[in-house]
Amino acid sequence: MVLSEKIVRTLKTLRRHYPGGGVLEIGDPFAMVVAVLLSARTKDEQVLKALGRLFQKYPTPTKMAKARVENIEKLISNIGLYKSKAKYIRGLSEKLVEEYAGVVPDTIDGLVTLPGVGRKTASVVLVGAFGKQAIAVDTHVFRVVNRLGWVKAKTPEEMERKLLPIVPNENWRDLNHTMVPFGRAICVPNPRCWACPVADLCEFKKKNLVPPKNAVGIIEDAKKKEQTLLVMRDEVKKQMV
Numbered sequence: 001m002v003l004s005e006k007i008v009r010t011l012k013t014l015r016r017h018y019p020g021g022g023v024l025e026i027g028d029p030f031a032m033v034v035a036v037l038l039s040a041r042t043k044d045e046q047v048l049k050a051l052g053r054l055f056q057k058y059p060t061p062t063k064m065a066k067a068r069v070e071n072i073e074k075l076i077s078n079i080g081l082y083k084s085k086a087k088y089i090r091g092l093s094e095k096l097v098e099e100y101a102g103v104v105p106d107t108i109d110g111l112v113t114l115p116g117v118g119r120k121t122a123s124v125v126l127v128g129a130f131g132k133q134a135i136a137v138d139t140h141v142f143r144v145v146n147r148l149g150w151v152k153a154k155t156p157e158e159m160e161r162k163l164l165p166i167v168p169n170e171n172w173r174d175l176n177h178t179m180v181p182f183g184r185a186i187c188v189p190n191p192r193c194w195a196c197p198v199a200d201l202c203e204f205k206k207k208n209l210v211p212p213k214n215a216v217g218i219i220e221d222a223k224k225k226e227q228t229l230l231v232m233r234d235e236v237k238k239q240m241v
């Protein structure tokens, strides 16, 4: 099977299993920039909890830009590296107010001018908040794609560069939406190939195909966790309306 066909088939299969979209896709672009910034080295569940608290108090760039950094810190103190993230959130809110009239830019070039926002964050925001096509390589995408054998890359940047020409444009969003939950539930660091719906399309040499005794429980648990995240996301979304 040629690579392009393999990619499309893999994404189509994964889309059937993970139709829920990104758990940090809150809708509101400002909330989404903050959510993705908070998510570095932090579980999405913790991010969603902190986001709810933070946006209850400071729902707009203007309000956030006037907040004291210590107050932001208190609201996100369950998050890894919360002190530096609080500074970034204040800084990017100020920049949005001063240079972008309080509106989050909808281009990579604009987004990366915001403090704390790198290319990966910008790509996730473009896909999730603006419905644009982009490829964001996070730790899950990086691990899963290397195993699937679509490309071999040593860094997320190298992977993004190599994926852009080989993944059909209309599949970029699917890649972001499916690989993250798939990497969280099945293609985890010690992969659960015994439950993998795309094992026949994967080139990973050391497949772990023997199910453990509690296989059913493990998969049920992973599904419940994913569902809980989607419910939490939808609650935060409602709060933003």
Ligand code: SF4
Binding pocket: 144, 147, 148, 186, 187, 188, 191, 192, 193, 196, 197, 198, 199, 202, 203, 204, 207, 208
């Ligand atoms: S077969 Fe295993 S390594 Fe390959 S994608 Fe599935 S879970 Fe990951």
